[in-house]
Structure formats: structure tokens, C-alpha cells
Amino acid sequence: MKIIKDKVAKLSFVALLITMTAAMFYAPTASAHGEKSQAAFMRMRTIHWFDLNWSKEEVPVNDTMTISGKFLVFAGWPETVDKPEVSFLNIGIPGPVFIRAGSWIGGQLVPRSVSLELGEVYEFKVLLKARRPGDWHVHSMMNVQGGGPIIGPGKWVTITGSMSEFVNPVTTLTGQTIDLETYGLDNVYFWHAVWFAIAIAWLMFWFKRPIFVPRHIAVSTGKADTLISAGDKKVGMLFAVGTMVIVAASMGATNEKYPVTTPLQAGLLRGMKTYQMPEATVSVKVDDATYRVPGRAMQMTLTITNNGDSAVRLGEFNTAGVRFLDPAVHEDETAYPDDLLAEEGLTVSDNSPLAPGETRTVEVTASDAAWEVYRLADLIYDPDSRFAGLLFFWDESGNRQLVTVDAPLIPSFI
Amino acid sequence: MSASQSAVRSRAEAVQVSRTFDWMILFTLFVTVLGGYHIHYMLTGGDWDFWTDWKDRRLWVTVAPIVSITFPAAVQACLWWRYKLPVGATVSVVALMLGEWINRYMNFWGWTYFPVNFVFPSNLIPGAIVLDVVLMLGNSMTLTAVVGGLAYGLLFYPGNWPVIAPLHVPVEYNGMMMTLADLQGYHYVRTGTPEYIRMVEKGTLRTFGKDVAPVSAFFSGFVSIIIYFLWHFFGRWFAKTDFIADDAS
Numbered sequence: 001m002k003i004i005k006d007k008v009a010k011l012s013f014v015a016l017l018i019t020m021t022a023a024m025f026y027a028p029t030a031s032a033h034g035e036k037s038q039a040a041f042m043r044m045r046t047i048h049w050f051d052l053n054w055s056k057e058e059v060p061v062n063d064t065m066t067i068s069g070k071f072l073v074f075a076g077w078p079e080t081v082d083k084p085e086v087s088f089l090n091i092g093i094p095g096p097v098f099i100r101a102g103s104w105i106g107g108q109l110v111p112r113s114v115s116l117e118l119g120e121v122y123e124f125k126v127l128l129k130a131r132r133p134g135d136w137h138v139h140s141m142m143n144v145q146g147g148g149p150i151i152g153p154g155k156w157v158t159i160t161g162s163m164s165e166f167v168n169p170v171t172t173l174t175g176q177t178i179d180l181e182t183y184g185l186d187n188v189y190f191w192h193a194v195w196f197a198i199a200i201a202w203l204m205f206w207f208k209r210p211i212f213v214p215r216h217i218a219v220s221t222g223k224a225d226t227l228i229s230a231g232d233k234k235v236g237m238l239f240a241v242g243t244m245v246i247v248a249a250s251m252g253a254t255n256e257k258y259p260v261t262t263p264l265q266a267g268l269l270r271g272m273k274t275y276q277m278p279e280a281t282v283s284v285k286v287d288d289a290t291y292r293v294p295g296r297a298m299q300m301t302l303t304i305t306n307n308g309d310s311a312v313r314l315g316e317f318n319t320a321g322v323r324f325l326d327p328a329v330h331e332d333e334t335a336y337p338d339d340l341l342a343e344e345g346l347t348v349s350d351n352s353p354l355a356p357g358e359t360r361t362v363e364v365t366a367s368d369a370a371w372e373v374y375r376l377a378d379l380i381y382d383p384d385s386r387f388a389g390l391l392f393f394w395d396e397s398g399n400r401q402l403v404t405v406d407a408p409l410i411p412s413f414i
Numbered sequence: 415m416s417a418s419q420s421a422v423r424s425r426a427e428a429v430q431v432s433r434t435f436d437w438m439i440l441f442t443l444f445v446t447v448l449g450g451y452h453i454h455y456m457l458t459g460g461d462w463d464f465w466t467d468w469k470d471r472r473l474w475v476t477v478a479p480i481v482s483i484t485f486p487a488a489v490q491a492c493l494w495w496r497y498k499l500p501v502g503a504t505v506s507v508v509a510l511m512l513g514e515w516i517n518r519y520m521n522f523w524g525w526t527y528f529p530v531n532f533v534f535p536s537n538l539i540p541g542a543i544v545l546d547v548v549l550m551l552g553n554s555m556t557l558t559a560v561v562g563g564l565a566y567g568l569l570f571y572p573g574n575w576p577v578i579a580p581l582h583v584p585v586e587y588n589g590m591m592m593t594l595a596d597l598q599g600y601h602y603v604r605t606g607t608p609e610y611i612r613m614v615e616k617g618t619l620r621t622f623g624k625d626v627a628p629v630s631a632f633f634s635g636f637v638s639i640i641i642y643f644l645w646h647f648f649g650r651w652f653a654k655t656d657f658i659a660d661d662a663s
Binding site: 086087088090091092093094095096097098099100101102109111112113131132141143145149163168170171172173174176178180181182183184185187188191192195196198199200202203206207210211212213214215216218219224227228232233236237239240243244246247248250251253254255257258260261262263264265266267268 | 429432433435436439440467469470471495496497498499500501504505507508511515526527528529530531534537539540542543544546547548550551553569572573575576577579580581582583584585586587588589590591592593594595596597598600601602603604605606608609610612614615616
């Protein structure tokens with residue numbers, strides 16, 4: 001019996017080892033950016049991305065594409081997230097599969113951090129140059145100091161070609177055109193090799209002789225002074241002086257070779273140009289809002305007043321990059337990512353044109369699997385259970401206006 | 415064989431065993447220092463050493479020597495006071511830089527495709543050699559801390575300048591001036607490292623015009639002196655053999 005038990009134990013151990021070893025051979029690529037894991041209230045109440053456009057879905061290496069659009073810095077920014085006084089327009093990609101050839105907010109290049117104002121809309125553009133072939137999920141993204149990365153909608157883009165063909169030519173202010181991909185690499189290798197060689201020479205000078213046991217015996221028996229000879233000291237002096245001479249000479253030679261150098265550039269960019277949306281003539285009051293867990297649907301009771309001079313209809317509810325559309329009013333023509341688009345996800349109890357001066361209370365339902373897929377339903381577990389989003393209204397001439405909503409959300413579990 | 419009998423049968427064999435021990439201990443020491451020092455340096459020096467657009471004339475110059483003189487001081491304490499071997503700093507730094515190169519090449523380039531000219535490690539070897547030589551010549555912890563520690567801080571920036579200078583050549587890019595290192599940081603997207611995390615050119619050291627690097631280096635050297643003392647004592651404490659009976663030195 002004991003023999004059988006031992007055999008089972010041994011085989012189990014071997015099986016465990018084989019399983020663990022086999023697991024190492026299955027390491028799938030992590031292509032996404034954890035956008036679904038980010039707290040729902042952060043995605044709903046911080047940066048609202050809209051009018052996004054990915055200029056291409058397939059790009060050869062060395063070719064460029066852009067992501068452009070607008071973002072609203074939400075006025076009801078949550079207290080638990082630092083305000084975007086120091087922010088950086090980033091791009092959510094798995095490492096430098098593209099290089100960021102340019103990024104602009106309101107037409108201003110933003111290689112550095114910027115200060116954003118709550119309640120304002122900004123227009124942005126990011127120019128990307130394809131570098132590494134593959135299928136990549138490309139997100140808009142805003143990093144906020146003290147708040148973390150706030151990732152926007154992502155779309156799959158394919159880069160074709162070979163990375164070995166990638167070049168990154170840059171012309172310096174001293175008139176030299178270099179390939180930044182490999183610039184100075186030989187110089188890096190050379191100097192590191194030189195210093196490694198010197199260090200190894202110093203080490204081998206000591207390691208060529210007996211090291212630990214005899215030296216320890218000598219030290220323990222009070223003969224430590226015999227271990228360093230006058231010759232050793234001379235060699236040591238040679239290494240120390242040689243080191244300082246090489247450092248000084250190489251620095252001097254470098255200064256001659258590169259007489260024009262500047263410090264790294266840093267600093268916050270303020271006063272970013274905002275984008276002026278057409279002034280909203282529609283006002284919206286959220287009477288109540290519930291999220292029906294079994295139905296994956298959010299229901300809002302809205303009292304809408306049209307203060308403008310033409311009738312309007314509600315066409316879109318946009319929150320956390322998920323767009324719920326009423327196709328009778330608005331259809332997407334921008335090839336927005338399918339998983340973030342609920343083309344028939346918006347239902348309004350009475351979506352007939354709201355006449356100028358009219359006030360109407362309607363039931364609005366935004367329903368789609370995206371609530372679950374994008375874990376927006378987790379909002380009910382957040383510390384500040386409020387939702388927020390953008391409502392887009394269209395008038396008869398096709399003019400659009402944006403209204404923000406921000407209200408408590410009550411979950412319904414039945 | 416009883417415990418009183420020797421494990422070797424001749425002097426030649428004893429020498430051979432001793433040399434084998436040497437290389438085994440040296441290998442173990444090297445790999446252990448490589449691991450410990452590497453983790454320490456990544457946690458404390460981290461981004462300043464990872465990216466060229468962090469290697470500025472103020473904070474990089476200040477931080478890197480201060481946080482990197484630690485293990486050299488500790489390993490020196492062990493190797494010098496126990497074996498009179500003046501190689502502790504150099505062994506440590508060579509181990510660290512080898513580990514860093516493996517990391518930068520395998521991980522930063524091999525896995526995530528950041529160009530090596532953007533992520534190469536800092537050169538710490540000149541300061542380490544001088545630190546070892548000062549200890550050997552002076553046979554004094556205090557002298558090594560004061561002279562060697564200061565030299566360690568002072569040699570760092572010029573020792574790296576031949577590699578860094580080409581990346582500080584200015585470029586005009588879409589209407590803004592930046593260095594090639596800045597441009598590397600901008601071009602090669604780091605999703606998890608936004609620009610505001612970059613701690614460069616910060617501080618109040620503004621009265622020296624463009625010549626702040628020597629001032630930063632001196633400051634770094636002074637603090638390195640203190641850190642050297644601290645870690646030298648750590649090294650001596652860890653090199654004790656209290657756990658071996660009859661040898662409580």
C-alpha cells in the first residue's frame with residue numbers, strides 16, 4: 001500500500017512539474033491595455049472622448065496614421081481623482097509599435113505635460129508612424145498626475161512590413177541628419193566596452209593570484225600587510241590615474257566633437273487652446289437614473305427643455321467611449337469600433353422632435369452588452385455611485401449640440 | 415575518513431582546491447551582488463538609468479552616484495577587511511552593469527523593442543576603480559569615504575558624457591526645440607511612463623547658469639561620502655561570522 005502511495009505521490013509531483021513547464025510554452029500576447037479594468041466612474045466622469053477618428057486600419061512600416069478627435073474634461077470630475085492640472089496626452093499601444101511622430105492639442109504640439117481646465121473641450125490629434133508589424137489595439141489616452149492613466153476608446157490597427165526597414169530620420173540644429181533608431185549606438189557600445197575592459201583588467205590583476213582561502217588565513221594571522229605589495233600599489237596608482245586621464249580626455253574630445261549641446265527640455269505647457277462647441281440651447285435635468293443589472297440597461301428619466309429656435313431630437317448617449325445611438329436620428333459613419341458602438345442601443349420613450357420652447361419628460365434607455373463587456377456595470381460597486389456622459393441632440397438641419405449629464409445611479413437587481 | 419584527517423593529500427592538491435573555491439565563491443559573489451545590487455539600483459535609480467531623456471545635468475548626476483555607491487561600499491568592507499582585496503567596488507559595478515546590459519538588451523529591446531540607444535545603462539566603472547584604489551592605498555574607511563566617495567560622485571558625469579553628449583544635440587521639431595534624447599522619449603511611446611513623471615531639470619539650482627552639472631556632481635559626491643560610511647558599516651556587519659562557532663569576529 002505504501003509503495004502505491006509513494007508512486008502516486010511521485011507521479012503527481014511529476015505531473016505537476018510537467019504542467020507547470022508546459023504552461024511556460026503558452027504565453028499569449030497581452031494586446032489590450034486593461035481598459036475594462038479601470039474603475040467605471042473614472043472612465044465615465046473624467047475625460048470624455050468623442051468624434052474620434054483612426055485614419056487607417058492598416059499601415060505599412062514607415063507610413064503614418066492619425067488619431068484625432070475631441071475630449072471633454074468633465075466638469076463633475078470626481079473628488080477621488082486629482083484634477084488634470086498636470087496631464088499628458090499619451091497613446092495606448094503595447095510599447096513603441098508606432099513612434100509618436102507628433103501630438104497636438106488645439107493645434108499646439110504637446111511633447112510635454114499640459115494643464116487642462118475642467119468643463120472645457122479640446123481638439124487633439126496624434127500622428128503615429130508605423131514601426132513594428134502586428135495587430136495592435138490603439139487607444140487615445142490621457143495621463144493625469146495623481147489620477148493615473150485615463151484610457152480612451154481603442155481600435156485594432158494592423159502594421160504590415162518588416163521592422164528592419166524602419167527608419168527614423170531627424171535633422172539636428174547643427175545640420176546633421178541622423179537615424180534616431182540607431183544613432184550613437186556604436187559610440188555607446190564602444191565606451192561601455194572600453195570601460196568593461198579596464199574594469200576586467202583591474203579585476204584579473206587580483207584574481208590571477210590565490211584569492212580567498214590564503215588571503216583570509218593571512219588576514220586572520222595578522223599578516224594582512226604582506227598581501228599588498230609596493231608593485232600592487234603602483235599598478236593601483238596607474239589604474240586610478242589612467243581612469244582619470246581617460247575620463248578627462250574623453251570628455252574634452254567629446255566637447256570638441258559636439259560643441260553645441262543643450263539641456264533636456266522640460267516644463268508644463270499652460271493655456272491650451274480650447275475648442276468652442278456650439279452653445280447648447282437644450283437643457284437636460286436627470287430626474288432619476290437606474291441601472292437594471294439583469295437587462296444590461298441604464299434607464300434615465302430626463303426632463304428636456306428646448307430653449308433654441310429649432311426642434312431637436314436626442315440621437316446619442318456617449319459614456320466611457322461607448323456610444324448608444326438612436327438610428328432614427330443618427331447613424332455612425334466613422335467606422336467607430338464595433339464593440340464600443342451600440343447602433344440601436346438608445347431608446348427614447350418619445351423621440352419626436354422637441355419643439356422650440358417645449359419641455360418634455362422622457363424615459364431614455366441605453367442598453368447593450370457593452371455595459372457588461374466593458375465592465376461599466378461595475379459602477380454600482382464604485383465608492384461614488386454616479387454616472388455621467390454626453391448627450392448629443394440634432395436639429396432638423398443636422399446641427400449637433402452637446403449636453404452633459406451627471407447624476408446618482410441606483411442599481412436595480414430585479 | 416575522520417574529521418581530523420585532511421580532505422587533500424598534497425600541497426598541490428590544496429592549491430588546486432583553493433583555486434576552485436576561489437572561482438566558486440567569486441561566481442557566487444558576482445551573481446548575488448548582480449541580483450541584489452540590480453534590484454536596489456532599479457528601485458532607487460530606476461528611470462534615471464533606464465531612459466536617456468532622464469539623464470539630465472541635475473538629478474541624474476545627483477541621484478545615480480548616491481544610490482549606486484551603496485553595494486560597492488558594502489562589498490568593499492567585506493573583501494577588504496577580510497581578504498585585503500581592493501576590488502569590491504569594481505566587482506559590484508561590473509556585476510551591476512552586466513545585469514543591466516542583459517536586462518536592457520533582453521527586456522527593453524528584445525521584448526518591448528525600445529532602441530538600445532535609448533535605454534543603455536549609465537557607466538559607473540571609473541568611480542568604482544578609483545574607489546578601490548583609494549581604499550587600497552589608504553587602507554582607511556574614512557579616507558575612502560571622503561576621497562573615494564567624492565571622486566565617485568565627481569567622475570560620474572564626465573565618465574558618461576562621451577555617450578550622452580551626442581544625444582544632447584538640439585533639434586527643432588514642429589516648432590519646438592528639444593534634444594535628441596527628449597525626442598527619443600517622445601517618439602518611443604511609454605504608455606506607463608507619462609512625461610510628467612520625468613524628474614529632470616527640477617530644483618532651485620539656478621544661480622550657476624548653464625554650469626549646474628559640476629555643482630550637482632559635487633553635491634552628489636558629498637552625499638556619497640555619507641552613504642559610503644553607512645553602507646560600509648552594513649558590509650562589515652553582514653561580513654561578520656558570528657554564526658560560526660569559535661570565530662566571533
